[in-house]
Amino acid sequence: MNQPVSSRKPFPAELLAALMAKFGDRVSTGAAILEQHGKDESAHPHAPPDAVVFPETTAEVALIVKLCGKHGIPVIAFGAGSSLEGHVLAIYGGVSIDLTRMNKVLAVHAEDQDVTVEAGVTRKQLNQHLRDTGLFFPIDPGADATLGGMAATRASGTNAVRYGTMSENVMGLTVVLADGRIIHTGGRSRKSAAGYDLTRLFVGSEGTLGLITEVTLRLHTLPEAVSAAVCAFPSVDAAVRAVIQTIQLGVPIARCELLDATTIGAVNLYSGLELREAPMLFCEFHGTTASVAEQAETVQTIARELGGMDFEWATKQEDRTRLWQARHDAYLACRRLRPNNRAFSTDVCVPISRLAECIAETYDDIAMASMPVALFGHVGDGNFHLVILLDPDHPEEADLADALNRRVVMRALEMGGTCTGEHGIGIGKIEFMNEEHGDAVSVMAAIKKSLDPGNLLNPGKIIPA
Amino acid sequence: MQDIIDQLAHAIREAASHKTCLRIRGGGTKDFYGGPLRGESLSTTAYRGVIDYEPTELVVIARAGTPLPELEAVLREKGQMLAFEPPHFGSSATLGGAIAAGLSGPRRAYAGAVRDFMLGVRMVDGKGSDLRFGGRVMKNVAGYDISRLMAGSLGTLGVILEASLKTLPLPAAEFTLRREQTQAEAIALMNEWAGKPLPLSATCHTGGFLYVRLSGAVAAVRAAREKLGGEEVTDGTTFWRELRDQRLDFFTLPEPLWRLSIKSTAAALDLPGEQIIEWGGALRWVRTIADAQTIREAAARCGGHAALFRGGDKTTGVFHPLPPVMMRLHQRLKQAFDPAGILNPGRMYEGL
Numbered sequence: 155m156n157q158p159v160s161s162r163k164p165f166p167a168e169l170l171a172a173l174m175a176k177f178g179d180r181v182s183t184g185a186a187i188l189e190q191h192g193k194d195e196s197a198h199p200h201a202p203p204d205a206v207v208f209p210e211t212t213a214e215v216a217l218i219v220k221l222c223g224k225h226g227i228p229v230i231a232f233g234a235g236s237s238l239e240g241h242v243l244a245i246y247g248g249v250s251i252d253l254t255r256m257n258k259v260l261a262v263h264a265e266d267q268d269v270t271v272e273a274g275v276t277r278k279q280l281n282q283h284l285r286d287t288g289l290f291f292p293i294d295p296g297a298d299a300t301l302g303g304m305a306a307t308r309a310s311g312t313n314a315v316r317y318g319t320m321s322e323n324v325m326g327l328t329v330v331l332a333d334g335r336i337i338h339t340g341g342r343s344r345k346s347a348a349g350y351d352l353t354r355l356f357v358g359s360e361g362t363l364g365l366i367t368e369v370t371l372r373l374h375t376l377p378e379a380v381s382a383a384v385c386a387f388p389s390v391d392a393a394v395r396a397v398i399q400t401i402q403l404g405v406p407i408a409r410c411e412l413l414d415a416t417t418i419g420a421v422n423l424y425s426g427l428e429l430r431e432a433p434m435l436f437c438e439f440h441g442t443t444a445s446v447a448e449q450a451e452t453v454q455t456i457a458r459e460l461g462g463m464d465f466e467w468a469t470k471q472e473d474r475t476r477l478w479q480a481r482h483d484a485y486l487a488c489r490r491l492r493p494n495n496r497a498f499s500t501d502v503c504v505p506i507s508r509l510a511e512c513i514a515e516t517y518d519d520i521a522m523a524s525m526p527v528a529l530f531g532h533v534g535d536g537n538f539h540l541v542i543l544l545d546p547d548h549p550e551e552a553d554l555a556d557a558l559n560r561r562v563v564m565r566a567l568e569m570g571g572t573c574t575g576e577h578g579i580g581i582g583k584i585e586f587m588n589e590e591h592g593d594a595v596s597v598m599a600a601i602k603k604s605l606d607p608g609n610l611l612n613p614g615k616i617i618p619a
Numbered sequence: 620m621q622d623i624i625d626q627l628a629h630a631i632r633e634a635a636s637h638k639t640c641l642r643i644r645g646g647g648t649k650d651f652y653g654g655p656l657r658g659e660s661l662s663t664t665a666y667r668g669v670i671d672y673e674p675t676e677l678v679v680i681a682r683a684g685t686p687l688p689e690l691e692a693v694l695r696e697k698g699q700m701l702a703f704e705p706p707h708f709g710s711s712a713t714l715g716g717a718i719a720a721g722l723s724g725p726r727r728a729y730a731g732a733v734r735d736f737m738l739g740v741r742m743v744d745g746k747g748s749d750l751r752f753g754g755r756v757m758k759n760v761a762g763y764d765i766s767r768l769m770a771g772s773l774g775t776l777g778v779i780l781e782a783s784l785k786t787l788p789l790p791a792a793e794f795t796l797r798r799e800q801t802q803a804e805a806i807a808l809m810n811e812w813a814g815k816p817l818p819l820s821a822t823c824h825t826g827g828f829l830y831v832r833l834s835g836a837v838a839a840v841r842a843a844r845e846k847l848g849g850e851e852v853t854d855g856t857t858f859w860r861e862l863r864d865q866r867l868d869f870f871t872l873p874e875p876l877w878r879l880s881i882k883s884t885a886a887a888l889d890l891p892g893e894q895i896i897e898w899g900g901a902l903r904w905v906r907t908i909a910d911a912q913t914i915r916e917a918a919a920r921c922g923g924h925a926a927l928f929r930g931g932d933k934t935t936g937v938f939h940p941l942p943p944v945m946m947r948l949h950q951r952l953k954q955a956f957d958p959a960g961i962l963n964p965g966r967m968y969e970g971l
Contacts, residue, residue, distance in 0.1 A: 254791075314757075355768050359763055572756055
């Protein structure tokens with residue numbers, strides 16, 4: 155939560171005039187709009203841009219980038235604003251490019267199982283659009299994020315364990331480069347296009363190497379059968395062991411989420427559920443009717459051997475939706491545990507073989523913390539979150555939370571893990587880049603410099619100053 | 620082993636200071652692939668062996684010079700595999716070469732490509748720096764995804780030292796069937812089946828037959844086998860291995876071999892010569908004397924691109940030409956990793 159040192163250039167009147175001339179009322183400098191574009195879902199202090207522009211085409215995005223480039227003014231892509239590490243904050247001022255009006259599904263190729271969308275299409279909008287095709291887009295980070303934003307942050311979520319992350323599901327991109335040129339990477343053929351795999355470079359670059367304006371995504375066949383289950387465990391350790399055994403047996407489990415007792419308590423209150431306040435796994439199985447039954451049987455056997463109780467099934471769509479909505483609302487639910495709090499979320503990912511140990515040691519830290527801390531996560535991937543609830547009237551808690559986060563990150567790095575499994579670096583984890591990557595950061599900085607020599611694409615993110 | 624890294628890094632620094640080219644080489648089984656070989660050979664074969672293998676977490680970390688057969692034997696012993704099924708064009712093929720070439724085998728269309736299984740790399744860049752990207756965890760969004768950029772970069776960005784890869788359990792059951800079909804029928808069937816919940820793990824049309832491999836749980840494979848019909852191929856394992864390693868008769872034909880990566884639903888290509896169709900229709904191997912432009916246009920019309928894989932005239936380039944803006948971007952990236960331009964120059968494109 156270190157406040158970045160930022161310096162803002164005065165915003166050139168000439169640039170504003172040029173934007174106004176071109177975009178008319180699609181340029182805004184209204185306080186409310188600026189404020190809305192200066193924050194995300196993190197606890198980082200707001201940093202509004204100097205102007206917000208709402209382009210409707212890739213060519214318009216390119217024009218904005220060129221105009222801003224002429225004046226040396228930063229540009230920041232903005233989608234749903236659901237990032238968690240200050241990715242969209244205009245810490246050096248500049249123009250926020252709001253892509254939500256680029257919200258068209260451009261082409262569904264049901265036979266080839268791919269789709270091309272504009273960056274502002276949200277994942278729920280896409281799945282709504284696909285509803286009659288027998289196909290779906292599985293990546294589900296919880297928030298109804300835009301697909302451009304999800305590509306830019308290499309998002310994942312609850313079913314990455316089965317379907318992968320954005321990294322495995324983006325086939326191609328349209329990107330506006332720092333000089334305003336437009337490129338198309340990858341494509342609809344299975345192997346990405348000739349040359350370097352630039353798609354992989356732009357996916358997860360957080361708007362620092364180019365602005366993603368269109369995304370071609372791989373779609374998946376809707377499973378014939380889906381069933382979900384919850385199961386309580388005597389300890390977090392037992393729950394984690396159940397997951398490890400499941401993965402090891404090659405059970406193609408679609409989702410596998412751990413919620414600790416504190417989180418379950420919060421979820422019960424928030425979503426009106428009556429789950430046992432114990433560590434629980436939320437699982438989901440996709441496949442043919444026979445394979446789902448087989449998977450569920452296997453997992454149930456494993457769970458039982460590890461002391462699992464209250465195995466409960468949800469095969470009806472509405473029951474499943476209720477369950478997963480509760481899981482997705484876990485963050486909001488936890489925030490209700492303390493009135494008027496500021497929430498701070500950690501995001502480490504460790505090798506699965508170290509997960510139980512890592513969580514156990516983390517609980518020793520939590521036990522010493524004076525504020526409420528809930529733990530939940532995507533244990534099938536080794537990725538878990540702590541939600542630390544801070545009282546804004548007690549600023550010393552922020553330092554305690556920082557220290558707790560640092561301990562959790564250092565432990566993860568020692569165990570061969572990463573400081574961030576899915577939230578990204580933004581401004582919040584920049585301080586860990588050198589510790590995690592060492593000299594490799596200098597290569598990332600060289601790439602940034604070489605693709606964005608003026609440092610105008612979302613400056614101050616990912617690469618330490 | 621550190622002494623080998625020191626030697627590699629030293630050789631690179633020397634070459635960079637004298638601006639002499641280096642040609643990175645593992646087992647040399649893919650010397651035929653890509654542009655001309657230039658410069659002194661820099662061998663990775665001494666840096667070999669599995670560093671860490673944790674079957675419980677489905678991750679293996681191995682040195683670049685490890686021969687693929689050796690690595691795969693280690694995995695097989697624990698009931699696991701490299702699911703992208705990398706081709707072995709010879710028994711000395713190495714892990715580093717498989718990653719640098721970015722080539723995947725028959726399972727690719729159903730399980731994913733090399734890059735999808737890359738969790739991290741250790742490499743020496745063109746300045747001689749020993750660097751690590753990514754790691755051994757399933758998800759990592761800490762900065763740019765360099766380990767995946769390395770897949771298919773043909774040694775032009777650095778010398779891969781080590782890689783950590785996700786492994787998968789060997790399927791409990793595997794079954795190969797074949798049905799007599801025309802190319803057009805095979806393309807239609809492959810695409811139809813891809814949209815169904817079938818445990819497909821490979822498809823291939825050659826010699827008037829559509830070959831299908833099913834992999835997965837015993838019950839699922841049995842059910843699919845009944846659904847798809849056809850006759851059993853008893854030595855299915857051999858068939859897919861020979862296809863992967865290009866040892867089928869098709870690959871001994873004299874005409875240049877082209878590899879076309881196109882959208883899976885594209886109709887049978889109207890090019891002279893023999894063809895093999897793989898990856899549910901998305902990969903077409905063509906033995907043809909047609910000229911490069913004709914082939915590239917045919918690929919582009921089908922939403923893809925063509926590479927001259929073996930033989931033929933390489934003077935007009937091997938890979939699909941890049942538009943100028945993309946070429947500049949490639950050169951900038953190359954500059955960030957290898958400012959002296961000494962690593963495998965021209966292996967991918969002239970000027971890179």
